[in-house]
Amino acid sequence: MTVSASPGGPVRRLAGLLHRRPSLRLAGLLTAPLLWLVVAYLGSLGALFVTAFWTTNEFTGDVVKVFDLGNFQDLVNQSVYRTITIRSVGVAVAVTVIDSLVAFPMAFYMAKVASPRAQRWLVIAVLTPLWAGYLVKAYAWRIMFSGSGVLDWFLSPVGGHGPGYGLPATIVTLAYLWLPYMILPVYAGLERLPNSMLDAAGDLGAHSFRTFRTVIWPLVFPAVVAGSIFTFSLSLGDYIAVKIVGGRSQLIGNVVYDNVGTANNLPFAAAVATVPVAIMVIYLLAVRRTGALENL
């Protein structure tokens, strides 16, 4: 240790300086991450909001940098955007509900029932789908939902049909894609729950449903909310799955994409993109009241 930094050497002096000046130490540590947060993250959000007030030249598609509320007026006045927003929120809610219903028993088994060895394997099993590419999984669902796909083949003996391409297919695909993001927080939450509490509830005569309602659910609820933030926000912003299995439907993400890629109307795309941001802010504020954010 003393070999590399002899007393009075530059490294030693720097160390001494940092020791005497805690503020300098803090600045050195935080400059890079703060720059990233402020410039790349908040900066781009700010650019988004500013752009939303500009317009484009109708023919050439060039951006006209003049303050104008027209984009937001269109957004509010044209009912189609309201319909699309409600549809997108509905899809995000459905995906979140399905994921929490599927994830809870799965996570409970992993945390409380399975042996430690099985637990490890189950965590790996939950994580493996994340290793495969998004498009690979989405196109796999496209083939499964096809008229000659495996779902139809499965349901045809009982006279049923697969749902085909459309919103239900989109919800199923997204629920599949984001399931690990729900299982893992719930699993972590259940692991923190002491087994002694479940035993105590049993000893005091509570049946399993009562134990769930009065002991497990209140303690794990923040973890479910944490998972729901992932599934909800990821679903709200998605536009690829609905392109692949959504048939003729469109979500907010598609309107943004169409305005960037097709119409080349960046300002309007920016205005549309503020809608999911606003919805997420409202959602986070609502969640904060439950105290769930402290448990993230």
Added chain:
Amino acid sequence: MRSTRLALVAMAAVSLLAAGCGDNSSSSKGGGVSEAGFTPPKMSAMQTLGTGEGQVNLVAWAGYAEDGSNDKSVDWVHPFEKATGCKVNTKIAGTSDEMVTLMKTGEYDAVSASGDASLRLIAGGSVAPVNTDLVPNYKDVFPDLKMKPWNSVNGVAYGIPHGRGANLLMWRTDKVKPAPTSWGAVFDPNSPYKGHITAYDSPIYIADAALYLSATQPALGIKDPYALDQKQFDASVNLLKQQKANIGEYWSDYLKSQQSFKNGDTVLGTTWQVIANGLAADKAPVQTILPSEGSTGWSDTWMVAAKAKHPNCAYKWMDWIISPKANAQVAEWFGEAPSNSKACALTSDKKFCDTYHAADEPYWAKVHYWNTPISQCLDGRKNVQCVDYAKWTQAWTQIKG
């Protein structure tokens, strides 16, 4: 295939980012439509051809710049690279609108623009005039393709005609009976194929509805499907809103469309010959027709970017792609009529040019090439304002709902 698709999507994502971060200061340079008419930004064409820069970046329709990766025998890119020393980098675009966006990034040297993109590219200052004297093969291009409203402005050429084709009606012969002869098949509100009809996912598809209405509702007086006044436009949009109930899915990705037809999820709808060719190779039972009303279509133009980093290679590419041999190859692969009259002698199928009506001017009179709708009516009416393309785009979101 999948890995190329992933790569394509990744490239699209990156180019979108680039578009987003791109320099938008060109708005001050003007260009656009004023009351006085359409004035492109001042720019001059290249005067002399120099030596190649070693590479060229193209934005092209799928099938326009084949390098043998889809089919080993289909390759006119490598011979070009060998002959000129210009390495070709191709970005496939799915729609005209995507082409306009890509060209705005300034990353590309040349683009195979259809008529619904070319005027926007010219007005936006993305492309420069083209000196046709520097393209020796231009002299053999069919005369009815030269100096058209979508490839020239005020007598100045802005590109080299590549080829032309029609948007066809395709159906599964095992599922759709009797065989359709009219676009009415896709607009019939009581269609027995509800949920299995497809339509092209772009605002320009509104012209297909307008074309059908021009034949079925003469009272509306639609003469040019790209010049619609408010009343004609609303009628077309309403027809498409009604059609939406029967649509299974809209397509813009030609591979997705091909897969839908192959699986039978889609049995009827608008298509390109290249999709039909792919399905025929897959042995899917499909057939195409140019319906009785005629159809929309495209006459594509190779244009050079205003800020091209490799302009000499871009000119060499334009001359190459309309040279008789390459033009014959691309026409046969893509399933379109070649633009070079000498290409017909070099097609591997000797009847090819007859099948595709390459020199058949009356046939092309039935095809309404894509054009960019602007507020001055393109059909020459002076007493009304037409609906411009920005409104078409908004309406398209409304139609899809």
